[in-house]
Amino acid sequence: MENLLLTIDPGTVDWSRAQFALTAIYHWLFVPLTLGLAVIMGIMETCYYRTRKDFWRTAARFWQRLFGINFAMGVATGIILEFEFGTNWSNYSWFVGDIFGAPLAIEGILAFFMESTFVAVMFFGWNKVSAGFHLASTWLTGLGATISAWWILVANAWMQYPVGCTFNPETMRNEMTSFFDVALSPFAIDKFMHTVTSAWVLGAAFTVGVGCWYLLRRRHAELATQSIKIGSIVGLAASFLAAFTGDNSAYMVAQTQPMKLAAMEALYEGGNSQGLTGIALVNPFGQPDYMTDAEPPMRIAVPNMLSLLATHDPDGFVPGVRDIIKGYPKADGTQEPSLKEKQERGRKAIQALKDFRAGKDKEANRKVLERDMKYFGYGYIKDADQLVPFIPVNFWAFRIMVGLGALFILVFAVLLFVVYRKDITRPRWLQMLGIALIPLAYIASESGWLVAEFGRQPWTIQDMLPTWAAVSDLSSGGIAFTFFLFLFLFTAMLAVEVSIMCKQIKKGPEL
Incomplete structure (x- = not known):
């Protein structure tokens, strides 16, 4: 490791970072919608369990189908993302594998198997298990996805705030000294809360957007109205929670990653x-x-x-x-x-x-x-330029995220007022605004991750390991080839998912 600075090809670092960023960005297109729709479909099936009205059963199954399509795509990109730690970042994996691998192993053994088990009951258990057990399976599917996010975010938070470990020169590895310090670090808890609540915002925006599209097309009015109601309630509550946890995130970043905060604010002289x-x-x-x-x-x-x-x-x-x-x-x-x-x-x-x-x-x-x-x-680190992240990306991405978050609070509040007090089918501009929430929510979500990851450059592990000391000794040409290969495959997967989702939405609920 101590000789990597002299031998590593700069192109290898750049292409490895680009490939990982590509995979992470595509993966994050699927994850927040999975977490958000898990809440929506759980609430709708709960309404069916309490009322036994066929409408709620139909609505729950409709949103479960959209959840399932998105869930499958998320799993495919997530597996590739984890393999890249071994292929492109083997020095990082060697240096901290004893710590970083633990939460990822728990995620795979506990959370992934949990959601995989109950998702089967959720999709195929209608009329085969009791209503109560089926409702529990639906909520446990969402809980499994959320627990999965917890362990992945624990691993990511440790990279940004390494705790509970000590370096062993005999093995040249960082070794875990306290699992609870790693799993329950304040950075991990806050990161989880902010990330999950922002995912609920995206799921709510998607639900509201689909409902508004049905109203514009004058189809499935009851499904559309109830979806807008539930989506607006979840979205408004989640937006406030995301704002609260975001405030705490600013404090945590200031304490542990002051350069990231300076870049977010374009603050040159403090x-x-x-x-x-x-x-x-x-x-x-x-x-x-x-x-x-x-x-x-x-x-x-x-x-x-x-x-x-x-x-x-x-x-x-x-x-x-x-x-x-x-x-x-x-x-x-x-x-x-x-x-x-x-x-x-x-x-x-x-x-x-x-x-x-x-x-x-x-x-x-x-x-x-x-x-x-x-x-x-x-x-x-050779000079200060290597230590300062690209300020414009951090500055503008942070403002896009915060600005859109404020917009979501306003729009969800207006939609909630209109859907309860007036005829939601009348103001067509409001329905078009509801549809626009879908891409805006994705922009806000990706902007948040840009701040989180661009802001901590050049560190793979904060203050401990820069990117050029963490990569595998691979040829830049080979990584460039796989970058474009992944770009083609992921774009094709995204196009397939969007096509299938659009067909299911156009088809509507199965009565």
Whole structure:
């Protein structure tokens, strides 16, 4: 590992990142809809169980069919995503496989088998099992999908906030010291809550959009109306929950990933009493000169709000990009080292590991590793440009996510008012707006993941392992070939899914 900086092909890093990003983006097109529709179909079957009205049974089966189509596509892309850790990121898998593999193994053994078992009962158990057992199977299918998301997000959160582990120089691996610290880290809990509630928003938007499409076509009015009601209730509640958990996410990011927060805000020079930027003129196509620019032009901000979100103190200190590079005083009175200091300590750790592996003065080198291992990854950083993520992507993706989140709250509230107080079939513009929620929800969801993943670059594991030290020693040409192969396959799969979903929606519920 200590020689990878000198031997790895930069094209291998770029194509490996591109391939993983491609797979993750396509996979995330299916996952949130699975989690969101699980709630919708569970609520509708609960209505059938309580009322025994055939309408609710028909409605539940309709949404279950759409769930099943999407579920199958999500499984296919998810399996490929996990295999890429071994094929494209083998050094990462070796370095932290003892930790990272645990939540993924639990996800496969527990959650995936749970949802696979109960999804069969849900689809084929009508008229074969009792209504109560079938209802339980429907909810357990959704619960299994949610538990699956939990363990995957635990693994992802650990990459962004590595806890519960220690480095063993004898094996050159990070080894787990506390499973509960990994599984129940505050970063993992908040990430799970924010991700799942945002998935409920997307599922609700999809349900509302389909209902509005039926109203525009003057078909299945009762299904459309009830779908809009349930979707709006779920969407409004989930939007508020996503906003609440998003607020806590900002605090967690400020504590553990200050460079990500600085990139999200295009904050070059930090300080006390920082305002939260609403809008600013940040060039979306080029990295700004963050070492000389005072702040983005045309900046409109809410006074003191960023300090309040990041430190829970309206006068709190929030570091900017330059502060993080030069070093800054922390709230607890300690001094955050500069990039130069971290690089020096990281190189000492790398050298100590080399010497330890060569059998030179193991005890002395072990002490160096214990002291400086937290900065190990900085030993691979050549200059500050490698440490700063691409600011325009983080800045604009964050504002798209937040702006659309506010729009969802407004639209769900209006739809809920109209569907209960007035004739929902009349304002056709509102129905068209309901349909537009579907693509907007996907844009918001993908924007959130762009912030989460682009913002932590260049780290595969925060402060511990940069991307170019984590990749497999493969030819860039081979990875480029599989990138375009996957692009073709995933696009074809997406086209097939959209086609099947559209046909099922046009067909409508089976009465």
